[in-house]
Amino acid sequence: MVAEAAPALPRPARRSPVLAFCLAQPLGAAGAIAITAMGLAAVFAERVAPYDPVAIDFGAMLAAPSVEHWFGTDAFGRDILTRVIYGARTALAIGFLSSLLGCTVGAVLGVASAYFGGRIDMGIQRLVDILLSFPIIVLALVVVAMLGRNLVLGIDFNLILAIAVPTMPRVARVVRSAALSIREMPYIDAARVQGFSDARIIFRHMVPNVAAPYLIMFTAAIAQAILLEASLSFLGLGVTEPTPAWGLMLSGNASDFYREAPWMILFPGLAISVAVFAFNLFGDSLRDWLDPKFKV
Amino acid sequence: MTLLRMTLAFFAALALTTGAQAQTPKRGSTLNFAITAETPHYDCQGSDTFATLHFASPFYSTLLTFDLPKYPAVKGDLAESWTISPDQKTYTFKLFKNVKFHDGKPMTSTDVKANYDRMRNPPAGVVSTRQATFQDIDTIETPDPYTVVFKLKDINPSMIEHFASPWNCIYPAEKLAADPNWPKNNILGSGPFKFVEHVKGSHVSGVRNENYFRQGQPYLDGFKGTFFSQSAAMLNSLQGGQVLAEFRTISSADRDRLVQAMGDKIRIEESSWTLNLQVVFNTRKKPFDDVRVRRALNMAIDRWGGSQGLARTSALRHVGGLIRPGSPYAIDPKELEKFPGFQHDMVKARAEAKRLLAEAGVPNLSFQLFNRSIAQPYTPAGVFLVDQWRQIGVNVEHRQLETSPYLAGMSSGQFDVAIDFSNLFMDEPSLGLAKYVSSSKAPENRSGFESPEIDALIEKQSHIGDPKERIKVIREAEKLILESSHQVPILWWHRIVATHKILMGWEMSPSHNLGQDLARVWIDQ
Numbered sequence: 001m002v003a004e005a006a007p008a009l010p011r012p013a014r015r016s017p018v019l020a021f022c023l024a025q026p027l028g029a030a031g032a033i034a035i036t037a038m039g040l041a042a043v044f045a046e047r048v049a050p051y052d053p054v055a056i057d058f059g060a061m062l063a064a065p066s067v068e069h070w071f072g073t074d075a076f077g078r079d080i081l082t083r084v085i086y087g088a089r090t091a092l093a094i095g096f097l098s099s100l101l102g103c104t105v106g107a108v109l110g111v112a113s114a115y116f117g118g119r120i121d122m123g124i125q126r127l128v129d130i131l132l133s134f135p136i137i138v139l140a141l142v143v144v145a146m147l148g149r150n151l152v153l154g155i156d157f158n159l160i161l162a163i164a165v166p167t168m169p170r171v172a173r174v175v176r177s178a179a180l181s182i183r184e185m186p187y188i189d190a191a192r193v194q195g196f197s198d199a200r201i202i203f204r205h206m207v208p209n210v211a212a213p214y215l216i217m218f219t220a221a222i223a224q225a226i227l228l229e230a231s232l233s234f235l236g237l238g239v240t241e242p243t244p245a246w247g248l249m250l251s252g253n254a255s256d257f258y259r260e261a262p263w264m265i266l267f268p269g270l271a272i273s274v275a276v277f278a279f280n281l282f283g284d285s286l287r288d289w290l291d292p293k294f295k296v
Numbered sequence: 297m298t299l300l301r302m303t304l305a306f307f308a309a310l311a312l313t314t315g316a317q318a319q320t321p322k323r324g325s326t327l328n329f330a331i332t333a334e335t336p337h338y339d340c341q342g343s344d345t346f347a348t349l350h351f352a353s354p355f356y357s358t359l360l361t362f363d364l365p366k367y368p369a370v371k372g373d374l375a376e377s378w379t380i381s382p383d384q385k386t387y388t389f390k391l392f393k394n395v396k397f398h399d400g401k402p403m404t405s406t407d408v409k410a411n412y413d414r415m416r417n418p419p420a421g422v423v424s425t426r427q428a429t430f431q432d433i434d435t436i437e438t439p440d441p442y443t444v445v446f447k448l449k450d451i452n453p454s455m456i457e458h459f460a461s462p463w464n465c466i467y468p469a470e471k472l473a474a475d476p477n478w479p480k481n482n483i484l485g486s487g488p489f490k491f492v493e494h495v496k497g498s499h500v501s502g503v504r505n506e507n508y509f510r511q512g513q514p515y516l517d518g519f520k521g522t523f524f525s526q527s528a529a530m531l532n533s534l535q536g537g538q539v540l541a542e543f544r545t546i547s548s549a550d551r552d553r554l555v556q557a558m559g560d561k562i563r564i565e566e567s568s569w570t571l572n573l574q575v576v577f578n579t580r581k582k583p584f585d586d587v588r589v590r591r592a593l594n595m596a597i598d599r600w601g602g603s604q605g606l607a608r609t610s611a612l613r614h615v616g617g618l619i620r621p622g623s624p625y626a627i628d629p630k631e632l633e634k635f636p637g638f639q640h641d642m643v644k645a646r647a648e649a650k651r652l653l654a655e656a657g658v659p660n661l662s663f664q665l666f667n668r669s670i671a672q673p674y675t676p677a678g679v680f681l682v683d684q685w686r687q688i689g690v691n692v693e694h695r696q697l698e699t700s701p702y703l704a705g706m707s708s709g710q711f712d713v714a715i716d717f718s719n720l721f722m723d724e725p726s727l728g729l730a731k732y733v734s735s736s737k738a739p740e741n742r743s744g745f746e747s748p749e750i751d752a753l754i755e756k757q758s759h760i761g762d763p764k765e766r767i768k769v770i771r772e773a774e775k776l777i778l779e780s781s782h783q784v785p786i787l788w789w790h791r792i793v794a795t796h797k798i799l800m801g802w803e804m805s806p807s808h809n810l811g812q813d814l815a816r817v818w819i820d821q
Contacts, residue, residue, distance in 0.1 A: 046349070
């Protein structure tokens with residue numbers, strides 16, 4: 001008897017993960033689209049923006065929104081649409097770099113804390129407790145006040161550090177809790193039995209498994225960093241004039257002229273809100289999509 | 297016409313103030329006022345920022361003082377009377393005999409001598425920004441405890457006004473002998489108020505000096521000067537009545553806002569101002585040691601256009617040379633237009649600026665503009681300069697610092713190009729030109745520029761009694777300074793002061809450094 005080959009089952013069409021995410025998380029997709037638009041505006045600001053962001057035009061001072069200036073002009077006659085577009089560059093550069101730094105250091109500390117346990121865990125967690133006891137803005141203010149400014153290629157690296165420091169303990173705490181459950185997995189025990197080094201176990205077996213919470217915290221941290229950068233610039237401790245930055249656009253002359261020219265605060269304020277909202281939406285959706293518990 | 301209107305407005309304001317003074321002052325109350333920068337130290341003699349005077353003036357007395365309703369006339373403060381010898385080289389002051397420092401010790405001629413010695417010949421480690429001003433003093437004698445005799449090396453027609461400078465605070469001689477830098481961190485004067493506390497980042501406060509030598513004064517029980525770094529916060533406090541005044545300036549937009557919101561509860565006084573912002577090139581550093589580079593950067597600044605625009609949103613307004621425009625020794629605008637940076641044809645000027653930069657080998661120049669983080673008018677000035685230089689292809693990074701690190705950076709020469717200020721208290725050419733004396737002789741010249749020729753002309757004009765002859769020498773010095781372009785005014789300021797109408801006895805003047813001892817100020821409530 002010759003066994004007949006079973007008919008091959010139709011293979012389900014493999015969806016692109018991006019499309020799958022968009023269909024499963026439409027709000028997150030909307031957030032991603034807004035972030036992409038901001039990113040493109042930031043990268044191609046020179047081509048997209050209608051004017052030079054620092055060019056003064058005293059003839060157009062405090063001009064209301066019009067065909068020439070869609071978002072109006074500020075007290076120096078600078079085009080606000082242009083400055084909002086260039087401001088995305090400042091916000092994303094500082095937001096991305098500070099979040100990358102804060103989240104990465106936080107994740108390394110969190111994994112190390114969970115893996116080694118004992119005194120190391122105790123030491124790291126008490127440090128995290130101390131840092132978490134400060135409100136985010138206060139901690140950032142302290143760091144900025146202590147370090148001053150350190151501009152490299154137009155980016156204030158001390159400002160990035162000031163925003164990264166309050167991010168770090170939050171990420172460390174979340175990643176540690178994820179890493180604690182991974183540490184108890186049989187494959188970690190197996191790795192230990194094989195005699196693998198601590199570094200190999202951490203970086204080959206634990207870190208990849210905390211990537212999901214890391215990514216989620218990273219997107220949330222960018223939103224927070226944008227807000228923090230805007231707050232510090234508003235307080236005069238972030239970027240300085242004439243650099244286009246959303247928080248800075250809300251301070252200085254804007255606070256003197258917002259009655260006569262409300263567009264000076266309206267559009268940068270909207271830009272901050274949209275950016276923070278987009279990153280939060282995307283981060284929340286990413287969490288829902290990556291976390292198996294939510295899928296169930 | 298603008299200057300005429302401002303002059304009329306100033307005298308109208310003086311008339312109003314004088315009218316207010318005619319009322320009988322009421323004793324009592326504590327004055328809350330705003331100070332928009334915090335002093336880096338307490339030493340008036342080593343400072344040139346209003347932040348020190350608005351903080352410290354109420355605690356100190358000076359030999360003479362300006363009689364503000366009759367500005368620029370002077371009157372006695374510690375000096376009861378004075379005489380000037382026929383050869384104009386000997387000044388004899390008779391001091392009040394009932395003056396005591398706040399620790400109860402009497403103030404005598406020894407104290408006056410010790411302070412003037414400190415200013416004209418500061419000991420090692422002491423910074424005196426008055427050193428150049430008092431170089432003409434040859435000897436100081438104290439024949440008795442209440443007589444001081446100043447003998448000059450040569451005639452100095454402005455010396456009497458210099459004796460009225462608000463920066464010449466008199467400290468106890470014994471404190472200076474023990475530590476010449478004692479006044480930097482301590483306060484002990486003979487002024488109308490005694491020091492209570494300085495809470496850094498918050499406020500300074502004082503209480504009435506019951507032993508003040510002018511009987512009946514001061515009228516206030518005390519004062520509290522609150523520091524504000526944000527003009528919006530200061531304006532809100534002024535509008536809400538938490539502070540009754542800010543004695544430096546507000547912008548014209550802020551003036552309009554206060555008048556609209558407060559109606560007849562707010563008093564607005566305006567005047568042209570003995571103050572300008574300057575662009576300073578650090579000539580100790582390359583490429584700013586090259587006159588072509590400095591001249592090019594100066595030529596790129598459209599001062600006439602800038603004055604039109606910046607006047608609407610900032611305290612910057614008047615285009616002028618080294619002496620306040622409109623004052624007796626000021627340069628004629630037509631003559632001023634001949635100098636680099638004051639031309640009207642900006643297309644031609646910028647083309648020439650680019651050519652000069654290329655010739656100097658720095659066609660793509662980049663540098664840092666060092667500035668003070670005070671909103672009015674330092675930030676607008678910085679934004680303006682960055683834009684002007686961008687138009688000749690120069691890339692500028694704008695760096696703003698708080699008053700204390702800013703002044704430290706300026707004094708130590710840690711900058712490429714800076715926005716500096718010339719903070720005068722009167723329209724006296726010697727005072728205005730003192731900032732342009734070589735850096736080795738005048739620490740307030742932060743450019744590091746040395747020119748014996750300019751020094752000689754500044755020295756020469758200070759000894760000429762005939763105004764016409766003096767103007768000729770001033771013009772010669774001004775020509776050399778403007779052509780060397782190491783330190784040139786950007787724009788001169790316009791002063792607008794808003795005070796609550798219940799605040800009485802304070803007197804407006806073209807200088808925010810004058811009249812800040814608060815001795816005759818009272819509150820009508």
